[in-house]
Amino acid sequence: MTDSTPRIGILGADGRMGRAVEAACEGRFDVAARITLANPDYESLSACDVVIDFSAASALVAALAYLKPGTALVSGTTGLSDTQEAVVSDAASRLPLLRSGNFSVGIAVLSALARQATATLGVGWDIEILEMHHRHKVDAPSGTALMLGDACAKGRDVSLATVAVQDRDGPRRDGDIGFAVLRGGGVYGNHEVRIVSESEMITLGHQALNRDVFAHGALSAADWLIGRAPGLYTMNDLIKT
Ligand SMILES: NC(=O)C1=CN([C@@H]2O[C@H](COP(=O)(O)OP(=O)(O)OC[C@H]3O[C@@H](n4cnc5c(N)ncnc54)[C@H](OP(=O)(O)O)[C@@H]3O)[C@@H](O)[C@H]2O)C=CC1
Numbered sequence: 660m661t662d663s664t665p666r667i668g669i670l671g672a673d674g675r676m677g678r679a680v681e682a683a684c685e686g687r688f689d690v691a692a693r694i695t696l697a698n699p700d701y702e703s704l705s706a707c708d709v710v711i712d713f714s715a716a717s718a719l720v721a722a723l724a725y726l727k728p729g730t731a732l733v734s735g736t737t738g739l740s741d742t743q744e745a746v747v748s749d750a751a752s753r754l755p756l757l758r759s760g761n762f763s764v765g766i767a768v769l770s771a772l773a774r775q776a777t778a779t780l781g782v783g784w785d786i787e788i789l790e791m792h793h794r795h796k797v798d799a800p801s802g803t804a805l806m807l808g809d810a811c812a813k814g815r816d817v818s819l820a821t822v823a824v825q826d827r828d829g830p831r832r833d834g835d836i837g838f839a840v841l842r843g844g845g846v847y848g849n850h851e852v853r854i855v856s857e858s859e860m861i862t863l864g865h866q867a868l869n870r871d872v873f874a875h876g877a878l879s880a881a882d883w884l885i886g887r888a889p890g891l892y893t894m895n896d897l898i899k900t
């Protein structure tokens with residue numbers, strides 16, 4: 660480590676992702692703060708150049724108050740309420756903030772393909788999004804599934820909120836974007852977008868083969884984000900530069 664090695668804070672450091680991030684920091688980042696539920700020393704975040712968050716919505720919201728203006732924040736936590744989403748988005752007026760429901764490059768590409776496919780195909784095709792994750796996952800549908808749903812909705816020029824069906828208990832309506840959720844075992848994260856007509860079905864899919872893909876993606880985002888102007892950034896900003 661040198662004096663110029665960026666100082667990083669890990670929010671949710673003892674979690675599955677927090678541990679993967681800490682391991683991936685080796686030789687690249689100086690881990691200056693580790694925030695856990697047992698030791699929530701948020702003050703230590705004020706000494707960091709960048710904070711990586713894979714924790715819980717309440718922890719993310721609590722941490723915001725301790726970040727000095729200009730501290731880069733990379734957040735992957737999913738399952739925020741609308742109110743929590745608004746609080747976090749507001750923080751982008753004083754922090755460079757990059758958020759994504761998925762830090763893999765493969766999902767960024769899948770998302771672009773899903774948008775392109777739904778824009779090209781138009782009406783007459785039904786969209787269903789399937790996801791499977793490990794048995795411990797708290798939120799459903801996953802942040803990634805919602806991102807993919809949003810990409811499909813944008814392809815159709817509609818708002819996802821008006822067409823999303825998360826708990827189907829009746830017939831499908833034209834224009835619905837349906838979500839199906841599976842949980843079990845140790846699955847890192849599988850996602851499929853199915854686009855189906857009366858005669859054919861397109862399946863666009865992605866499987867995460869380990870958790871490191873998310874950790875390395877988040878650290879690439881951290882490298883890119885340090886020193887940028889306050890604002891809300893996404894993986895697309897990183898990929899296109
Ligand atoms: N964007 C992406 O690419 C990815 C996003 N994620 C998301 O990241 C989040 C974390 O996932 P994962 O690591 O699997 O979950 P874990 O439950 O393994 O980790 C979360 C950690 O945060 C801790 N925590 C909870 N509340 C607080 C708090 N108030 N202060 C400090 N620490 C707290 C938990 O402590 P305790 O265990 O004691 O409850 C736990 O150690 C989820 O929202 C998940 O969806 C996950 C993978 C990739």
Ligand SMILES: O=C(O)C1=N[C@H](C(=O)O)C[C@H](O)C1
Pocket residue numbers: 737760761792796797800801802803804847848849
């Ligand atoms: O909780 C997880 O594990 C994951 N969560 C993210 C999500 O909600 O999409 C990303 C990835 O699929 C793993």
